[in-house]
Amino acid sequence: MKRSMQKVTSLLLMVMMLAMVVAACGGNNAKNNSANAGNSGKETQGEGSSGGKKTELLFWSPFSGSDGPFMKKIVDKYNNSQDKYKVNFVIQPNGEYYKQLDVALSTGKERPDLMIMHVDQVPTYQSKDQLQSVDELAATAGINSADFAEAPVKYATIDSKLYTIPLDIHPVVMYYNKDLFEKAGVTAPPTNRAEFDAAVEKLTDKSKGVYGYVVPTLWPQQFIFPSLVWQNGGELWNGTDVAYNSPEAVEMVQWLRDKVDKGISPANVQQDGENTLFLQGKNAIQFNGPWMKSQFDEAGLNYGVAVMPQIGKAKQAIYAGSHGFVVPKAVTDSNTLAGIGDFLKYVSGNSLDWAESGQAVASKTVMDSAEFKAMEFQSTVSQSFSSVQFAPNVLNWGTIVEPVWSELSNAILGKKSPQQAMDDAVAKSRQAMK
Numbered sequence: 001m002k003r004s005m006q007k008v009t010s011l012l013l014m015v016m017m018l019a020m021v022v023a024a025c026g027g028n029n030a031k032n033n034s035a036n037a038g039n040s041g042k043e044t045q046g047e048g049s050s051g052g053k054k055t056e057l058l059f060w061s062p063f064s065g066s067d068g069p070f071m072k073k074i075v076d077k078y079n080n081s082q083d084k085y086k087v088n089f090v091i092q093p094n095g096e097y098y099k100q101l102d103v104a105l106s107t108g109k110e111r112p113d114l115m116i117m118h119v120d121q122v123p124t125y126q127s128k129d130q131l132q133s134v135d136e137l138a139a140t141a142g143i144n145s146a147d148f149a150e151a152p153v154k155y156a157t158i159d160s161k162l163y164t165i166p167l168d169i170h171p172v173v174m175y176y177n178k179d180l181f182e183k184a185g186v187t188a189p190p191t192n193r194a195e196f197d198a199a200v201e202k203l204t205d206k207s208k209g210v211y212g213y214v215v216p217t218l219w220p221q222q223f224i225f226p227s228l229v230w231q232n233g234g235e236l237w238n239g240t241d242v243a244y245n246s247p248e249a250v251e252m253v254q255w256l257r258d259k260v261d262k263g264i265s266p267a268n269v270q271q272d273g274e275n276t277l278f279l280q281g282k283n284a285i286q287f288n289g290p291w292m293k294s295q296f297d298e299a300g301l302n303y304g305v306a307v308m309p310q311i312g313k314a315k316q317a318i319y320a321g322s323h324g325f326v327v328p329k330a331v332t333d334s335n336t337l338a339g340i341g342d343f344l345k346y347v348s349g350n351s352l353d354w355a356e357s358g359q360a361v362a363s364k365t366v367m368d369s370a371e372f373k374a375m376e377f378q379s380t381v382s383q384s385f386s387s388v389q390f391a392p393n394v395l396n397w398g399t400i401v402e403p404v405w406s407e408l409s410n411a412i413l414g415k416k417s418p419q420q421a422m423d424d425a426v427a428k429s430r431q432a433m434k
Contacts, residue, residue, distance in 0.1 A: 054086045055335045057343065060104075060112035061089070062097035066294050070357035077353070078346045085339035087114075105130045105328055113331050114340050119322040120391040120398075122156045122163050127395055132329040133161035141341030143348060149362040151388050152322040164324030165344050166362035168354065170290050171320035171384040172223035174309065178302045180210065180284040189306035196309050200264045203284035214274035214283040215256050215265040217409040224287050225408060226319040228252035230389055231312025236401065237392035242429045244404055245422035252312065253411050253418035260412065268413060289321075290381050293358035305377055307384050320388035322362065360385070403428035 063071050068091050075089040090112070092100045098121070104111045105125075117125065125131050138145065145153045145162055152166040176189055184203045190196040200212025216224070226236055234248030243249070259265040266273075275292075277283035279299050286292075287308060296303050310316045325344055331337060347354075351361045352371055360381040366372050373379050391397050404425045411421035 054084060055339045057085060057087045057114060057336060057339050058110075058112045059087050059089050059114045059343075060097075060101070061091055061116040062094040063116070064091050064094045065291070067291070067357045067359070070353055073353045074347060074350065077350065078343055081346065082342075085342055087339075087343055105330075108330065111328060111330060113327070113336050114343070115326055115328070116167070116323050117164065117326045119152045119155050119164060119166070119324055120393075122324070122326065123158065123393050124395050125326070126158050126163050130329055131163050132327050132331070133163055134165055134325075134327060135162050137327065137337055137341045138162070138165065138344070140338070141345045143341065143345055147348065147364050149364070149367075149385050151320070151385065151390065152324055152362060155322075155390050155393065156324065164326050165348070167323040167325060167347070167351065168359040168361050169320050169322045169382075169385055169388055170359060171318045171381065171388050172220065172227055172287050172289060172308055173381055173384065174306045175278065175286045175288060175292065175296065176304050176306065177278070177281060177284050178304050179281065181304075184284070189304065190309045191307075192309055193311045193313075196311060200259070200285065201262075204264050206263060208282075210282050211266060211277065211284065212264045213259055213285045214269060214277050215259050215412055216272075216274045217269050217412050218271050218405060220288050221405060221408055223289060223319045223321075225252070225404070226389070226391075227308060227317060228255070228311055230317035230319070231310055231314060233312065233314030235392075237394055237397075242400065242426050242433075245419070245426045248312075248314075250418045250422055253408065253422060255311065256412055257414070257418060260414070290358050290360065290378075293377055305380050307380070307387075316387045317389050318384045318387045320384070320390060322390065323359075324362075400429050400432055403432065 059075065061068070061071055072089055072091075075087050079086055101112075101115065103109070122131065137143075143165065148166045149169055152164065152169060153162065156162060156164040156166075174189060180203055181187075181189075184199075184205075186199045186202055190199045196213075203212035204210065229236060229244060229246075229249045229252055232248040232252050234246045234252075235243045237243060260267050274283055274286055275288070278286045279296075279301070281301075293305075308318050325347075327337075327340060331340075348363045349365050351363050351366050352369065355361050355366065355372055355375060355378050358377065360378045361367060361372070367379075367382055372382075391401075394400065404422075407416070407421040407425035407428070410416040410424075411418045415421075416424070
């Protein structure tokens with residue numbers, strides 16, 4: 001009996017010791033899990049089989065519209081494709097993007113490691129010494145500037161150094177209502193001024209409130225007017241001064257005003273009025289950007305897209321914008337820079353998801369793919385790439401050119417003659433330059 005009691009006592013002691021060991025292990029694991037969850041540094045515990053640490057990258061973009069989920073999809077795919085880096089994707093409100101960026105870059109607080117920048121903003125930020133050249137980063141990652149559309153690469157090369165890796169180019173394009181074209185007997189989208197003028201006359205039916213081409217009085221003239229000026233052999237900037245009161249520019253303003261005078265376009269078109277009429281099937285042609293695709297698709301319009309016709313008499317030229325990746329000069333950590341290069345290398349070969357947002361990508365690898373060529377809309381937009389021009393490479397150009405838009409509106413609405421409106425715009429721009 002005594003021996004039996006000893007056996008039971010020994011067994012109980014063993015069970016108690018085992019329970020203490022299990023509890024101790026559980027406590028340590030809980031502590032470790034809590035520490036990992038609270039880690040907010042540049043490196044986090046990797047989730048791959050290697051068990052190494054991931055270098056985290058903070059990536060900012062202004063894609064607060066319908067395009068945001070497409071970029072997030074690319075980032076998520078990249079993060080899942082490897083165990084070395086983690087890109088933290090942050091979307092800032094588009095309207096506040098550069099204000100937020102200015103604060104982050106000047107104070108260093110929550111500064112991104114990588115950010116999207118419109119190509120025409122690059123000269124200004126480079127002049128403020130806030131961007132670093134991406135040449136070394138690209139070379140290390142195996143990224144070749146020749147693998148991208150030439151226009152943004154050329155524009156963002158300053159003093160022989162490249163400051164952006166292009167993502168896309170978004171030129172003004174021509175949207176047209178296929179149903180109205182068929183009804184009017186217009187068999188193909190116009191490609192030049194004569195064809196355009198003839199087509200819009202056929203397409204106009206005042207008795208039904210249908211117009212061939214509704215002339216916008218404000219946005220998106222920021223894309224239309226420069227295209228017309230360049231097409232007609234004029235310039236916005238002549239190297240030392242604004243130049244949009246030249247005979248070539250004034251002729252194009254008069255051409256726009258003539259559409260109103262002839263009844264091809266209604267008078268007194270309000271902001272976005274041309275788009276409202278297009279959505280209603282009462283405006284046959286609209287010049288706008290690729291970003292309109294999703295709206296027209298959702299509206300169920302039977303529309304087509306084509307390269308903007310050459311209205312001017314000198315050359316084909318199409319105003320465009322471009323998104324690209326830039327790196328703040330303050331980013332110096334070698335692991336961070338290596339991660340940025342690795343991510344951008346991935347994007348350059350895997351930006352088809354971005355094309356699905358309606359954008360024509362700048363990567364030649366993607367543009368040459370069968371999948372991209374099968375995208376009728378995007379591949380049509382890319383046909384403009386050989387003719388695109390960006391805003392003049394002048395510091396603070398947005399502020400300088402701002403007076404043009406209200407004065408152009410005055411001319412289109414008949415409040416001033418085209419010459420007077422452009423003369424006034426030049427005077428105001430010169431004042432802004434002082």
